[in-house]
Amino acid sequence: NCPHATEAAGSDGIRLTMESALTARDRVGVQDFVLLENFTSEAAFIENLRKRFKENLIYTYIGSVLVSVNPYKELEIYSKQHMERYRGVSFYEVSPHLYAIADNSYRSLRMERKDQCILISGESGAGKTEATKKILQYYAVTCPASEQVETVKDRLLQSNPVLEAFGNAKTLRNDNSSRFGKYMDVQFDYKGAPVGGHILNYLLEKSRVVHQNHGERNFHIFYQLLEGAEDELLRRLGLEKNPQQYHYLVKGQCARVSSISDKNDWKIVRKALSVINFTDNEVEDLLSIVASVLHLGNVQFADDEQGNAQVTTENQIKYLARLLGVGGSLLREALTHKTIIAKGEELVSPLNLEQAAYARDALAKAVYGRTFSWLVNKINKSLAYKDAECPGRRSATVLGLLDIYGFEVFQHNSFEQFCINYCNEKLQQLFIELTLKSEQEEYESEGIAWEPVQYFNNKIICDLVEEKFKGIISILDEECLRPGDATDMTFLEKLEETVKNHPHFLTHKLADQKTRKSLDREQFRLLHYAGEVTYSVTGFLDKNNDLLFRNLKETMCNSENPIINHCFERSELTDKRRPETAATQFKNSLSKLMEILMSKEPSYIRCIKPNDAKQAARFDEVLIRHQVKYLGLMENLRVRRAGFAYRRKYEIFLQRYKSLCSETWPMWEGRQHDGVAVLVKHLGYKPEEYKMGRSVISFFPNLCIEGNVLDYMKLKSFLQYDTFWFLLSSAITIQSWWRGTQGRRKAAKKKRAVETIRRFIKGFIYRNYPRCSENEYFLDYIRYSFLMNLKRNVPKNVLDKSWPTPPPSLCEVSQLLRQLCMQNMVWSYCKRISPEWKQQLDQKVVASEIFKDKKDNYPQSVPRLFINTRLGTEEINPKVLQILKNETIKYAVPVVKYDRKGYKPRARHLLLTQSTIFVVEEAKIKQRIDYANLTGISVSSLSDSVFVLHVRCEDNKQKGDVVLQSDHVIETLTKIAMSADKVNNVNISQGSIKFTIGQGKEGIIDFTSGSELLIAKAKNGHLAVVSVFSVRGCRAWEGK
């Protein structure tokens, strides 16, 4: 609520701003006249009004009564935000406003389910109608709603422009003066939603249809129709766009008014009509009637030789016949003749000029007036609350809004002003009844001693007007009914006779010498509560009689225009009783209105008009003082102050102020009365400063030490309120800062994300270009992500060959890393293994170097561990051990030796020592081969296990090469090769191996594969070795 709060630097700043905001509105005068120091001074009262008015503070309270001064300009205080500010807030917590009254009534209606009414009074142009509309808008905006309720709200709001078009007119006092009284009930359901409405209308000023005073206009609708309707419609209605063409529109000589846009208003009215459920046909019928009134005004007569009136304007009759759906000749006849029923006989007599004009105007007024009532009914139908849940039961509470014509005084005042001002007398009386009188009576019943406040009770004037037999209305009626030639003047005489001694009544004859000058002979003067008004009796009888000749009525009864037909009922023709006069009807309807209002809880808005010129910012003190006086505002204030300057029901008082005392805060559990007692005691009030009644606590400001209890209470509660608002605003400030920070962070993050994504896309596009600012980020990111990925997925062992694919720029690095990684794994593997295992692997590596991919049965040997020795010491003959005692046996294995000649297989042991190979048979060493003499080793590439040890032959001791077979041929040969350092001398041959048998002879071993293993001497004298080619064995191994 305080835009500067966040700008102010610290919490002090906020506090200061808030406090100044709270007190600023107090600084201009007082918000409640009850707080006025000099409360008996009218000057002080008006000064306060003036000060506030100057600052556009048009609203001020007198307790719970709202005083409103018409600003005559648009103020920025009716926005939705303003409405929200007043919603559900206690009266004294916000500055005075119409909305506070509206909300207060609404809340009472909801909480207590008691019918409410808001009485808006003030003279013509003081702002009553505007106030009503604003209150209605307030409800439309702030009340809960459903879809169905929306339509009701719309209709409630839209009924206004329609009724104003037909019932308002420009007067000298107000450009949009209500010329009918309106009381509108808004019905609310139990949820507080407006669900329906009903309008009561009071006495429309019909005379305006046929005559307007200078500077005034007829009802708005005529001008709106002519100005706004499309040409086609005007053509159908037989109208011209120019108001000057119509006698009924030219009397006031001001068809155009600067403050009114008839064209715009026409659009609004047309739209409103459809909102309130008018069909196109109904609109057409309605406008036909409006047009027909204009045509009627243009009907002219001339007299014939006998002095009888004849219609001279045939065209108008033609239009009228069409628009009203009546026969042309019938209408012509009815306008110029009258039918009288005397002693059961019908007499038709022609009218003279004057009478015909009178009949024509009477018809125009009747048609318009009845159509207006029809319109109200029609609106009521569309507003009717259809309670689907429990029809027939009254389930809605109502809130009444009374916007009735205000007190008015013109140069020339007639019957209408008499009725209007009488109505205002009645409302003033009601106001007195309900506020001044009842309030004082309440003091009495509470047993409080108080100084009675003198106020002007206008009952005396009301009686003067309405009393039976003696009242002005009674006398008028009597004169109207009297056979013989009663005239307005005879009525005046009767008045003089009957009420001559009344202090509020005066005529030329009754006045003293001095006043007589200001009174014409056909005038009487009433000293109203609001001022003197001089009425001219001319027209009183006619207007009161409201006479329409029977034959015109009959013609209208036959109308084919459905609205007219509805407005003029046949039963009227047959009804012999005299209809009630206008004044009596009005009196009765007012008395019913008073009953309605009395049954509800009232709130008051007293409207004041600041000047007669309808000007903004003009404060006409004389005019205002007059209104303050006659509205009884001073008395109102005095009563408020003299008795209970401040009074509240216990529960409300407690609810409002319980926060001021720790004992009552947050909840008072006991009786409300006791809670209030504790509270006031805590606040330091002396017993004589307040009174506790039956249900109400009251304070006497004049007894209060601080000077003004209300001020004090308000101040205290405001302080509490300030603290509350201060805390609240602090919380909000902190929240908003934090939210702001969060928001900014989020936004920055998003921005960064966007930039990253954008850079990424750009980088992707430029990824194959040399490094440049566009792809820099992308390339780096790719590298980074490759390395990070690698880090997470390095191979865990040497057999794991997986490796992430590097980006092009990292191929070389990747390669190096891969090597490093492998080296590393190998190195760490090597570090971990035992010496035995190392030896084993050394041997395996040698075996691999020798045999891998060269000998078929090598693969089978790979998974088999090489054994240190295949023969334990115990398996070797001790004699052999004896012989070899100086040498350690490094390896021993059983082998088969093939004889050099016959190739006979002989089982032998092969022993390896540090320097020699021994071939041993039992205890005998059959052959010893020093490693130095071992020239090579031959073996086939097939899967056999035969091998040849080649021995140097110059040495005769040597027996030549040895052909052996070992079941562990790979192991055996590897050990021999390693021991003898003959790794490079292992010869793997395909096909055959030649070997020496000693003394230069040669033997040959042929190797082949076959299905059966065979080692035998072949026919060619060779040793034939057939090995089984085991594909499966190889493959199986390879697969591992």
Ligand SMILES: Nc1ncnc2c1ncn2[C@@H]1O[C@H](COP(=O)(O)OP(=O)(O)O)[C@@H](O)[C@H]1O
């Ligand atoms: N609260 C307001 N704000 C602005 N203008 C207003 C306000 N109240 C009244 N007026 C002006 O005064 C004129 C007369 O008010 P209106 O309500 O028609 O008077 P009343 O119904 O009392 O005769 C309105 O047409 C409008 O121009």
Ligand SMILES: [Mg+2]
């Ligand atoms: Mg009005």
